Amino acid sequence: MKVQKVGWILSVALHVGVVTVAMVGLPSFRKDRPAPPPPIAVDFVRIAEQTQIVAPEPEVETETVQEEVQPKYAREEYTAPAPAESVPLPTPKPEVKAPKPEPKPEPKPDPKVVERQRLVAAVTPQAKPKPPSRFQTKSIADLIDRSKKEETKPTPKTEAAKTPKAEPAKVDPFAGLRGRIATARLVDALSQKLARCWTFPSGAKGVAEMQVTVRIWLRPDGDLSRPPQFVKTGDMSDGFYRSFAESAQRAVQLCAPYTETIEYVKSGRNYIDFKFDGREFGGG
Amino acid sequence: MIKNLVGAFLFIVMLASHAQAQITVDVTDATSNPIPIAIPEFYAAQDQETSTGRLSDIGLSISHVITSNLETTGLFRPLSPNAFIEKQPAASGRPKFASWRPLGAQGLVTGTVRLLPNGNLRVEFRLWDVLSGRQMEGVGYNTPVSNWRRIAHVISDRIYERITGDKGYFDTRIVYIAESGDKLNRVKRLAIMDQDGANQQFLTDGSYLVLTPRFSPNRQEITFLSYYRDKPRVYLFNVLSNKMEVLGDFPGMTFAPRFSPDGNKVIMTLAEDGNSDIYVMDLRTRRVKRLTSHPGIDTSASYSPDGQSIVFNSDRGGSQQLYVMNADGTGVRRISFGRGRYATPVWSPRGDLLAFTKIGDSKFRIGVMRPDGSGERLLTNAYQDEGPTWSPNGRVLMFFRTKEYDRRGRGGDTSLWSVDLTGRNERQVPTPFDASDPAWSPPLPISNQR
Known part of the structure; x- marks a missing residue:
């Protein structure tokens, strides 16, 4: 009896075990989903705080005063020292400059001559109206032919006395042309010069549509008389455009001095606009 | 006939006036040369010992990481520190630009590192436009000292973005x-x-x-x-x-x-x-x-x-x-x-x-x-x-x-x-x-x- 009882208990226990395993274990076997592999911890440190800091002010005054002065002499100092001892050639320049003031006082003692010159100068404008009276009966074609003849034929000496009056009228158109050619040459030279100074980060987004105009003011020696300024700009809040515009501003500063503009400045003009265009860089 | 004369006169006046006009120069070409930039050692106000080394070493390492980052882009040409007249210009003051212009530097990065009372690191940097003497960027960071390398990457990103206009990719x-x-x-x-x-x-x-x-x-x-x-x-x-x-x-x-x-x-x-x-x-x-x-x-x-x-x-x-x-x-x-x-x-x-x-x-x-x-x-x-x-x-x-x-x-x-x-x-x-x-x-x- 006891053996039967034990058998019953064992049988019930085994059945319960089998049912439990079937209910709990089998679904997870069926899933066959391996647990993810154990990850290895990675250190990750956050930056606690970030603050904007303002440009220092106190030393600005002393520094900026020096900066304004330095561009004049700094370049001379850096170019001059090395050849100064070995090459005495640059020294003639001051010698040429020195005698200049001396001749000036000499003409001063003759105020009458100056007055005569003034009178002559005052008369010359009156000579200008004369040519129109000659041209009244001739066409422009005749005029051109005549001017050509006048150029080719050596003018008789008798007319030479009159030419001083006629010359100013002739010089104006050709001087204009010459000036225009000289200006074109200057523009070309400056464009090439700036291309060498302009460093622009390749691959900038939307560069093909970017343009900026920077104006420089010139001193008689071709150096900058004041910091360059933007004349026409786009959206400076756009980081891409701002870097484009600033690269242009750096370029005009880097290219200074503009010694090729000395004649240009002599003619009474003192600033130049540089229009930087990014369309050539749009090809990617 | 009078018309012709007037035309000729106007033409002459135009030529003369054109010769006197201010000029505008179109610039459509540029070089692809990298931008010369000076990145001197970050100045350590007090050379203290930290958990990851001396503060001066951290300042030096930060400048090295920034230099390396910018150099790898091909867009920047970091200048050799051997040529620097000022070896450690602090970020707190204005640099003497006359010392940097002759080196050909267009950009200058100055920085300072110091320890805060709570043991954290304070890193400040400024980016200067050497030619105009203008500050382009100035940022300070507080962080655990062990994080100095990330700070160097973050500063590199700021410099890169400020000069190219593009987001940097160094803190990645x-x-x-x-x-x-x-x-x-x-x-x-x-x-x-x-x-x-x-x-x-x-x-x-x-x-x-x-x-x-x-x-x-x-x-x-x-x-x-x-x-x-x-x-x-x-x-x-x-x-x-x-x-x-x-x-x-x-x-x-x-x-x-x-x-x-x-x-x-x-x-x-x-x-x-x-x-x-x-x-x-x-x-x-x-x-x-x-x-x-x-x-x-x-x-x-x-x-x-x-x-x-x-x-x-x-x-x-x-x-x-x-x-x-x-x-x-x-x-x-x-x-x-x-x-x-x-x-x-x-x-x-x-x-x-x-x-x-x-x-x-x-x-x-x-x-x-x-x-x-x-x-x-x-x-x-x-x-x-x-x-x-x-x-x-x-x-x-x-x-x-x-x-x-x-x-x-x-x-x-x-x-x-x-x-x-x-x-x-x-x-x-x-x-x-x-x-x-x-x-x-x-x-x-x-x-x-x-």
Whole structure:
């Protein structure tokens, strides 16, 4: 009896075990989903705080005063020292400059001559109206032919006395042309010069549509008389455009001095606009 | 006749007046020379001992990391510190620009490091335009001292962005497959490092195979293929929380996973019964949608940054070529028609280019083309370059290079390389082991940004 009882208990226990395993274990076997592999911890440190800091002010005054002065002499100092001892050639320049003031006082003692010159100068404008009276009966074609003849034929000496009056009228158109050619040459030279100074980060987004105009003011020696300024700009809040515009501003500063503009400045003009265009860089 | 005279007069006046006009010069050409920049040692106000070394050493190391970062871009030319007159100009004052102009420096970075009372590090830096003497940028950071390297990357990013207008990519990480052991029985571990090769760490122990890791474009999450317990599955790993999970169980083999631009979906290839097609899984609902259904092999899918289009490669036309389709799987069109085969296309984060591996002429090369297939350019020309990944700003590509076997059977080494979009600035990225399959992270998060 006891053996039967034990058998019953064992049988019930085994059945319960089998049912439990079937209910709990089998679904997870069926899933066959391996647990993810154990990850290895990675250190990750956050930056606690970030603050904007303002440009220092106190030393600005002393520094900026020096900066304004330095561009004049700094370049001379850096170019001059090395050849100064070995090459005495640059020294003639001051010698040429020195005698200049001396001749000036000499003409001063003759105020009458100056007055005569003034009178002559005052008369010359009156000579200008004369040519129109000659041209009244001739066409422009005749005029051109005549001017050509006048150029080719050596003018008789008798007319030479009159030419001083006629010359100013002739010089104006050709001087204009010459000036225009000289200006074109200057523009070309400056464009090439700036291309060498302009460093622009390749691959900038939307560069093909970017343009900026920077104006420089010139001193008689071709150096900058004041910091360059933007004349026409786009959206400076756009980081891409701002870097484009600033690269242009750096370029005009880097290219200074503009010694090729000395004649240009002599003619009474003192600033130049540089229009930087990014369309050539749009090809990617 | 009078008209003619008036015309002639006006012409003369015009010439004369034109000669006197102020001129405007058009500048349409530029040099591609790198910008000269001076990065002197960061000034340590008090040379104290910190948990990671002397403060002066940290200042020096920060300037070195910034120098290295900017130099690798090819856009900057850091000047040699030997030429500096001022060795450690503090960030608190204005530099003497007259000392920097003769060196040809256009940019100058000054910085200061000091210890705060709470033991944290305070790093301040300023970026100066040397020619105009103007401050372009000035930022200070408080951080644990051990974090100095990240600060150097963050400062590099600020300088890069301020000068180029583009976001920097220095405070980022690269996840890749570190390969070691015998060539026929490689141990492949998932590894992560800073973009410059520093801070190498392993994410898996090498007991199971891992392949094709991909970073989420906007979260610190990685998806990859793993043969854990000999079953190929796509996994998701969060780098910040160190949590890993199986993306899902699929009847066949899943591979080539890649995130959508918003990070909420993973697009992948599912191979079943010998056919590979592209599927997308929504990570929030875990629902899977089939996008292609073609007897050919469709794989290596990559979303456009706006999430509207998908590029993938397929041999449905007879050879492996690039195709673009709408995000819902419609409008499939072939875009590559050049000689050779095309693989592993990746859409640029800027959206303007696709990078790919071109197979032809017995070489694997990295190239780019516009999304319509035009303007194809090959950027590398080595024996076997493949698996491109974009920097977050879309200006640099990283890829892996396999060395050609020589007659003695030596070769097959793999290494990571980067190249910019010009193809001229190609550099090896240092790794402790052979490395393949790189993936670039998005910029790391910075807290308390003001």
